Every structure is written in structure tokens, then in C-alpha cells.
Amino acid sequence: MIYILDCGSKKTRFIHQMVDEYMDCKTMPFLDFDDSNLTEAKGIIISGAPILVTEEDMSSYIKASEWIKTISIPLLGICFGHQLIGIHFGSMAKKMKEDREFQEIEIFEESKLFSRLPRIIEMQQDHCEFISVPKEFKLLASSDCCFHEAMEHQEKPIYGIQFHPEVSGNHGNIIIENFLKTCD
Secondary structure, three states, rough: OOEEEEEEOOHHHHHHHHHHHHOOOOEEHHHHHHHHHHHOOHHHEEEOOOOOOOOOHHHHHHHHOHHHHHOOEEEHHHHHHHHHHHOOOOOOOOEEEOOEEEEEEOOOOOOOOOOOOOOOEEEEEOOEEEEEOOOOEEEEEEEOOOOOOOOEEOOOOEEOOEHHHHOOOOHHHHHHHHHHHHHO
């Protein structure tokens, strides 16, 4: 079972549709997920959110997701999910110029997440914040608008992407499919 943790994004239903084509999945509110769900999970995706981590009190999200630090199954964070993963591992969040357009993302580090993709892909952005790269992660991709577009934990199957593959067409579908292959 793949759990899709909905943080309030209007795009979460598109993540569910994409995952459902390949594997059994269940979408549930982020704050309703707890350690007991981990026993049946093959992988977890954390959605984006209409929340600014630089302006919100993140304590309820941090407390509800302590499992992120000890998880051993594949985890993918999208936008807010990416930022939340980073915060758990020591990232700093900062404001940036708002970006709601497609941007060219340059992939410069090999990763299972970007298998079968060209070095430059166009992905939909929807954010006005970014995070620093946590110490235990490697930077995978950047764009002209955001230095830290994608990351991967150096030892665990934990990935974060700032952009939205669920609304970015075929290359976005490939990213989700690649993540699901790590969940087998």
C-alpha cells in the first residue's frame, strides 16, 4: 500500500490518480497518519500544501511526522512535503520570489527518481519558499528560479522535490513511476 498524505493541496487528487495506475494507494489527511500505518506501507508520498513554512507554526506538523527521521521505506515529499522532510533534517526555509510557472529543471546528479529522463525537464512550480540542502542529503537538481529543486538522502530512500510532477505531464508521470519502483 502506498500512502498519500494530503496536506491540503488541490493537486493531491492528481497524485492519487497517478499512483493508482500502478499500485494500491490510500489518501488520508497528513495529521491523521501515525506510526501504526507504517507496518502496511510500502511507500509514502507527502503532498504540497497551501501553507508557508516561514509564516506558519509548524509544531503540529513536526510533531505529527517525527517518523520521517526513522523511516526505512521509500518516502517522497512534493513541495511542502519536500520542505517538511528538509526541516526534520535541519534545513532552513526562506522566502523567494513567487513562482507559479513551468521552469526548466537541470538534473545533474544520478538518482533512481530521475531514471529515463533527459538532463533538462520542464516542471510546474507553485511556491514562494525554498529550503537549504540538509547535511545528510545530496542535491539532485536546480533551476534558475530555485537552487534546491530536488534532493535524495545519502543512505535512505528519502526524496524531496520542490516542483509538482503530478501536474507536469509525461516527465512528471515518469518521476512518480520511478518513485513507485523503489517501493517494490
